[in-house]
Amino acid sequence: MGVIRDLTEEEIQKILQEKRKILSAKMVTKRKYEAWTGRDGIVRDRFLKFKGRLACVGTREEKGVDMPWSAFSPVIGMVAVRTVMSMMCREDFHVNAYDLSGAFLAADLDRPVYMKLPAECGESAGKIVKCLKAIYGLKTSSKDYVDAFSKKILEFEHDGCKFERLHMDACIFRFLGKN
Numbered sequence: 338m339g340v341i342r343d344l345t346e347e348e349i350q351k352i353l354q355e356k357r358k359i360l361s362a363k364m365v366t367k368r369k370y371e372a373w374t375g376r377d378g379i380v381r382d383r384f385l386k387f388k389g390r391l392a393c394v395g396t397r398e399e400k401g402v403d404m405p406w407s408a409f410s411p412v413i414g415m416v417a418v419r420t421v422m423s424m425m426c427r428e429d430f431h432v433n434a435y436d437l438s439g440a441f442l443a444a445d446l447d448r449p450v451y452m453k454l455p456a457e458c459g460e461s462a463g464k465i466v467k468c469l470k471a472i473y474g475l476k477t478s479s480k481d482y483v484d485a486f487s488k489k490i491l492e493f494e495h496d497g498c499k500f501e502r503l504h505m506d507a508c509i510f511r512f513l514g515k516n
Contacts, residue, residue, distance in 0.1 A: 340442055341452070341466040349465050352451055359465055360450065361394045362474075364457040393452050393474035404448065410479035411507035421509065441478045444471040444485035483508075 344352070352359070366389045373383040398404045425432045437443075450468040454461050471481035490500050490510050500510040 338439070338442055338470070340470045340472060341468055344451075344465055344467055348467075352465070357449070357451055358397060360397060360452045362452045362455050363392055363394060364455055365390045365392050365473075389457075390473060391455075391458075393450070393468065393472045395475040395478075398476050404475075404477050408477045408480050410483050413508035414506055417506040417509055440486075441471045441473055441482045444478070444481040445469065446471055446475075446481065450475065 366387055369385045369388050370382040371385045372380050374380050400408070424430065446468055450472075452466055452468055452472075454464045454466060456462045458464070468475075471478040471485075475481075487502065487507075487510075491502065493500060496515070498512065498514045500512050503509045503511060
């Protein structure tokens with residue numbers, strides 16, 4: 338997915354000489370379950386699979402040094418959620434919901450971030466890599482993702498119609514169509 342890039346020995350030596358911050362990483366694992374209906378008609382959880390995610394430990398990042406001063410990322414307000422949900426009850430609205438799996442990994446980083454891979458990475462354990470995407474755990478990952486997602490939505494155009502961001506809530510976009 339182009340999330341990290343291996344570094345050459347020369348690049349690693351340069352990073353170490355410049356005393357750049359190298360963040361640690363960890364594997365976050367979780368058990369996933371599915372709903373299953375037994376012969377008795379009772380719905381139970383059944384183990385489906387283990388899911389793993391590589392996360393950066395961004396607690397050592399310093400504002401203004403390793404990252405931008407602002408890591409603010411807008412979050413939708415409950416009034417806006419209720420408003421949008423009440424609007425969706427109209428019969429002439431077509432509603433879809435999507436889960437963006439690996440959402441942060443869609444946002445490019447605009448600064449160099451170096452990370453040391455954890456022991457769970459097998460042969461690559463202890464290797465220093467450069468992060469190219471807003472990996473989970475960085476303090477600005479949410480902001481980077483929202484900025485990239487918003488840019489894509491605002492660039493989208495269909496038949497001369499575009500989206501606009503609402504002033505009342507930065508997480509809501511309205512499509513300005515002909516109707």
